Amino acid sequence: MRRICLLISLAAASGLAHAGGEHLLVAKRIHTGDARTPVAEAMAWDAQGRVLAIGSAQALSARYPDAVRHDAGDATVVPGLVDAHAHLMNLGFALLRADLVDAASNDEVIRRLQAFEATLPEGAWLLGRGWDQNDWPGKQFPTAADLDAAFPDRPVWLERVDGHAGWANSAALRAVERDLAGDWQPDGGRILRDEAGKATGVFIDTAAELVDAVVPQPDDALRAEALERALAAAVANGLTGVHDMGVSLADLRLMRGFADAGKLPLRIRAYADGDAEALDALCAMGPYQHASGRLAMRGVKFYVDGALGSRGAALIEDYSDEPGHRGLLVTEPAAYAAGVAKAHGCGIQPASHAIGDRGNRVVLDTYDAVLGAKADTDHRWRIEHAQVVHRDDLPRFASLKVIASMQPTHATSDMPWAEARVGRERLYGAYAWQRLRALGVPLALGSDFPVESVDPRLGLYSAVTRQDRDGKPPGGWLPDQKLTPEQALQGFTAGAAFASFDEENTGRLAPGFAADFVVLDADPLSVDASRLPELKVRSTWVDGQRVFAAD
Numbered sequence: 001m002r003r004i005c006l007l008i009s010l011a012a013a014s015g016l017a018h019a020g021g022e023h024l025l026v027a028k029r030i031h032t033g034d035a036r037t038p039v040a041e042a043m044a045w046d047a048q049g050r051v052l053a054i055g056s057a058q059a060l061s062a063r064y065p066d067a068v069r070h071d072a073g074d075a076t077v078v079p080g081l082v083d084a085h086a087h088l089m090n091l092g093f094a095l096l097r098a099d100l101v102d103a104a105s106n107d108e109v110i111r112r113l114q115a116f117e118a119t120l121p122e123g124a125w126l127l128g129r130g131w132d133q134n135d136w137p138g139k140q141f142p143t144a145a146d147l148d149a150a151f152p153d154r155p156v157w158l159e160r161v162d163g164h165a166g167w168a169n170s171a172a173l174r175a176v177e178r179d180l181a182g183d184w185q186p187d188g189g190r191i192l193r194d195e196a197g198k199a200t201g202v203f204i205d206t207a208a209e210l211v212d213a214v215v216p217q218p219d220d221a222l223r224a225e226a227l228e229r230a231l232a233a234a235v236a237n238g239l240t241g242v243h244d245m246g247v248s249l250a251d252l253r254l255m256r257g258f259a260d261a262g263k264l265p266l267r268i269r270a271y272a273d274g275d276a277e278a279l280d281a282l283c284a285m286g287p288y289q290h291a292s293g294r295l296a297m298r299g300v301k302f303y304v305d306g307a308l309g310s311r312g313a314a315l316i317e318d319y320s321d322e323p324g325h326r327g328l329l330v331t332e333p334a335a336y337a338a339g340v341a342k343a344h345g346c347g348i349q350p351a352s353h354a355i356g357d358r359g360n361r362v363v364l365d366t367y368d369a370v371l372g373a374k375a376d377t378d379h380r381w382r383i384e385h386a387q388v389v390h391r392d393d394l395p396r397f398a399s400l401k402v403i404a405s406m407q408p409t410h411a412t413s414d415m416p417w418a419e420a421r422v423g424r425e426r427l428y429g430a431y432a433w434q435r436l437r438a439l440g441v442p443l444a445l446g447s448d449f450p451v452e453s454v455d456p457r458l459g460l461y462s463a464v465t466r467q468d469r470d471g472k473p474p475g476g477w478l479p480d481q482k483l484t485p486e487q488a489l490q491g492f493t494a495g496a497a498f499a500s501f502d503e504e505n506t507g508r509l510a511p512g513f514a515a516d517f518v519v520l521d522a523d524p525l526s527v528d529a530s531r532l533p534e535l536k537v538r539s540t541w542v543d544g545q546r547v548f549a550a551d
Contacts, residue, residue, distance in 0.1 A: 022046055022064050023544055026057045027072035033079045033494050033508040045515040049543030075538055076523040079509050080240025080516030081456045082496035084405050085384050085446035088244050089251055092226025094450040098128030105136050110150050129159040134417050144170045144201030157211055162451050164307035166208040168201050175214045188330040205306040205330050231265055235548040237455045238537040240516040241267040245301040249277040255295055264294040265547035269500040271301040271351050275339035283346035299349035302339055303330045305359030308421055313356030320423040327356050337366045344370050351382035357390040364396045375400050389429035398439040403499045405444045408463035409452040415477040434481045444499035445491030456492055461532040463488035485525045515544035
């Protein structure tokens, strides 16, 4: 495939690296996120990309007469947007595969796959991502037979939009090196089968590993291209930082190579992929920090349960739309507790994926047991998603000083069917942003891309409206949990910075902080909420360097 040439080759690209000396940005409005000077019209920074001063254009122009001047005109500047939960490599590979996001039917999936197949060499697997049966008539899971007529011989393997299920055709099933028939199930997973015990083609959570194991692995060049594409998409959408969840030691090495070459345009706060090689390396050598400040690994991400859309989220009671089924614990609780204790002993921050109310309770119980008397310290342990929480467990987030790392677009993606999954009563603790805030729980906001779009403007819109792009439902879904524009922006800036121990360096624009910021064509705090997704990113800056320009 053609290698893309990134704007973010910082050392070589004209206009991106510092010209040296001091710089001065003037704009119609600068939202600093700093209570001491919340709004300004000018900002100066030094050659190292550290903010020197915030204030009026007249005062700073006089103070720094020789500074390189950047005139943003009528634009609005905000602190750099940080996605507190994302998957860079997954995004990169999704950009290299068939895009099935928002396909409205099984037939549309087939048409998109046939178009993509035309780009593939003979014998290559047809890989895709983004299908969601909840968007189709009948909302039923697909089967291998649905793919077989169009692709009788080429193996097809398609990841669901949430990354917690896969859909294979018969050619892919034949490649699996195990008999899939019967009534057995893998630990932490579920193979969907017909009445005769034959695998239908859908594999949920850890069951998908059976097919993943036989898919040809990407080579180093393709992995590098995937990372390049993901980074380019992130900065083009105004992201100056990403908390990358579930990063392997091999992927950390790839990112370190990019950082060494000056090719990381944003800050990656990588979280190790569970109790595996990367966590072992952190325990042996301590938290990792690249000299550039662009890359660090100081935390570890654990999986506890699955996802709600594929009925893998672990619930305390049965699914309302599947009696007798309560979801999946992807990691056995004792093994999960051992991993958290190991991270704690190594001084590594745990971040645990929990979507269902049982999954969240398992995390809270584990954190309580491992922290013990240290629960009141500034540990900043995280729960990723915190999507459906039992009402009795909401106050435990505050008492255990847990950060809720949540994704606003999950609420608006799930709202058409979430009540069918869990019923009205359990929605009290679902996507409960304001209830958690009222308890004093810190919120860090993100997208979970590529499960959702990499675009943080959609996250701001979902947080403020709790509506789809058509403005439905009127007034928003469960509208008492909507965030204000200020709260939403804080979640993508200072809230995310706090969650990764970066609050003294990023998340605000103030003297001594990194000059990480985004130049927008309008003010996200004052435009009509319906316009938030349409804001134009004119440029993205990290360490005072322009890493993306719209023109």
